[in-house]
Amino acid sequence: MSKAGLTRCPWPGTDPLYVAYHDEEWGVPERDDRALYEKLMLDGFQAGLSWITILRKRDAFRRAFDDFTPEKIARYKPKKVAALMQDEGIVRNRAKIEGAILSARVWLDMMETGPGFSAFLWDFVDGKPIVNRYKTIKEIPAETALSRAISKELKSRGFKFCGPTIVYAFMQATGMVNDHLTNCPRHAACVALARI
Template structure:
């Protein structure tokens, strides 16, 4: 939690869950293959909704989707999809649920045949976060040429719900880019990571 002397990015407001997410997770470089899959999926579910909605449902999503274990999700069948469609604790969107399954299958293929999901993603930024120096929220883009390139590559492999805006939000969340404002106490901390 922030004290009066330190400044945050304005987007989490004062919601304790949102502030904790901002202070502890957002912008911290994530390199775990499974965790990156989970974050990409959750960003896809967020499309059209506020991120705080997904954050409040994150534990329910983890329960419903076997802790985002792609090995399990890839085997989901029509019956499991129907079970998920009846689960009021998550976002019930058939296309996003089916996209989660399709993406799990692609993730498994990437893990078996290539350098892995994390290495694939981090290669786009040469293995280290891009550190931006924005001073105001209106300077932060919704997407970039790089997020468009990553989105195109993910889609070509079969990932779903990974448009350029979703991918840029994912890049921010996973620390591939540091978009904490320069006035935020987390900018320097995340840069040091």
Template sequence: MAETLIRCGWRGMAGDPLYEAYHDTEWGVPEYDSRALWEKLVLDGFQAGLAWITILRKREAFRAAFDNFDPETVARYGEADRARLMADAGIIRSNAKIDAAINSAKIYLAMKDAGEDFSDFCWNFTGGKPIQNRWGEDGNVPAQTPLAEAVAKALKAKGFKFVGPVIVYAWMQAVGMVNDHQTTCFRHAPVKAMGA
């Protein structure tokens, strides 16, 4: 008889193969690639007001629509691209979120041109290593933290939009800046080991 894996207690995850695979292989794994960090920040911005599973189900459509989140390409988007994106039923069609994504590509490139690596900027808040939390129950995991507030403030100061502390904390969890797998979850220890 197969062993039952104990996962974090996310609402709606049990039995959803896409959601379970995301939890089991990606969520919380430390990400240091600048472009990948930026892509995930943009996607978390699109999540504002929605459930993450909605974005996860549309992620490949987002990647196709946004030229695989190549900042150089996205930064050059004009009115025709905005109209194309607003007509794309495969993604979240919001003028404000689309504009924020395009603008964030420009900010990303401006940082790069100024010699500021996006990954270094992000990971500097945790000293370059993941914060290892020990949540025993899913209900104990906060929606935001003082650190997320500080990161959100710094991102807003750069000009990023849809980067409030709740969105930023969800992003920090996703990219492994914090390990918020429950201690009872089978992924807690392996993810912790990745940050050692």
């Protein structure tokens, strides 16, 4: 993917799965409540691991977690947690699994008593992506004052595994911020998608 001097962000390397994720998903504004829950949970499972590890296990995660349907996950019992702990296709971390269940319950509460999960998140950026203009990977922060504020609010509501660095990665993935490098074709593409 190279057009007239434009080059893809370097972080996906040449792994076809990673390249497809970069070219088709990362930075695309996501506004679906359930999809945002899924992405936040996967980012939480990533803590201490590389994103490509999670990406390779994403289909197994979706199967194991009922396609990340919060209404189902919120009802998981200890027997289901035990089964998930035996599932070699996912990251078998009890605290993260139990965190996903607790977070599903908070998500349900937010959907029932407020404007919804998507509206809650996008309100932090006034409903439109923050467009950064970084030229190199080194310029991109691991967290920001905004990711710290969102993290604090999510934690206060009961979400788990949502520290400022996880939240910033989530914001990048869901297009709340556009951190494609300016010489990457996806930078302009995601700017255009944000206007739709």
